[in-house]
Amino acid sequence: MDTARLVEGLHEHTAGFAKAVAGVDPEARVPTCPEWPLRVLVGHIGQAHRWAADIVQAGPTPVPEPFDADPGSPGEWSNWLHEGAADLTDAVLTAAEDPVWTFFGPRPATFWLRRMLHDTTVHHADAAFATGTAFEVAPDLAADAISEWLELLSDPVTPTLKPAFSALRGTGQTLQLRPDTGLGWLITRTPDGVRWVRATDTADATLAGPIGQLLLVLTRRLPAGQVTITGDRDLADHWLEHTAA
Structure with missing residues (x-):
């Protein structure tokens, strides 16, 4: 941007x-x-x-x-x-x-x-x-806000600033953020931390909905029920619980 x-x-x-x-x-x-x-x-x-x-x-x-x-x-x-x-x-x-x-x-x-x-x-x-x-919020700004948040979460410095984010490490579990328009975000939880790419693909859990609502759910300003969650609900809930800023 x-x-x-x-x-x-x-x-x-x-x-x-x-x-x-x-x-x-x-x-x-x-x-x-x-x-x-x-x-x-x-x-x-x-x-x-x-x-x-x-x-x-x-x-x-x-x-x-x-x-x-x-x-x-x-x-x-x-x-x-x-x-x-x-x-x-x-x-x-x-x-x-x-x-x-x-x-x-x-x-x-x-x-x-x-x-x-x-x-x-x-x-x-x-x-x-x-x-x-x-x-x-305009779709381009909402999309950039999601990307920026994932950039921060995936930076190796972040867990040293907020140790609670270490709980986002995993063994390859994947989450898909799928907006109503444009590419989504594919997140992978690795032993070294969060990794992500702009892609629309299958994943263990998927959160789908209008991009503005996705942003507000990801930042816990709206309840998870405001988007559609499919796949591993526990994985999605764990992500939301452990990404509180």
Whole structure:
């Protein structure tokens, strides 16, 4: 996915997020992030965009605590959120393809643009579900979000960051993610970790459905029943249980 589309997607979902939280009680609970009131979800998004921009501009900095973020009064949320997205966009466009720090070693600055886009997209869904507003994600953005998540899960550094992901190792078990359009994803659980390719093939377990719903099921924003699961249901359930971010 090219940089221009990543920028467009980040601003699209930041705007959608801001619209979803407008005029809502800051202390309203977020069902899909049950420990967070809405003000913390808002704070996390604006804080994360600024944190990523700081990394691109100056190098690594400690991961911020969402409860420490101050998004200001609810009437200021929209501007604050848009400013954070603009800060990140400007930092990445200035850095171009220069390598920057990431948890996985030096990567192009666009790594953080892509990471924040997909984090914002999923949290846009959180905000929409919490406030009863509509949520949509374009198929190309949903597909890239799934690919990016699998890239992170398959990186050998990931289990050192979150040891629970070691449970995804296996002995060759396969899962197919099959969207309603386009190629799917074939995941293989090996003794060394997760491996995946873009392919539509038979597998031990298959999750099939509209691509936006697949993304939200994979990120546990929708229950598994929102897609069609065939084959080894225990394998599918184990995957979903052990990929909680």
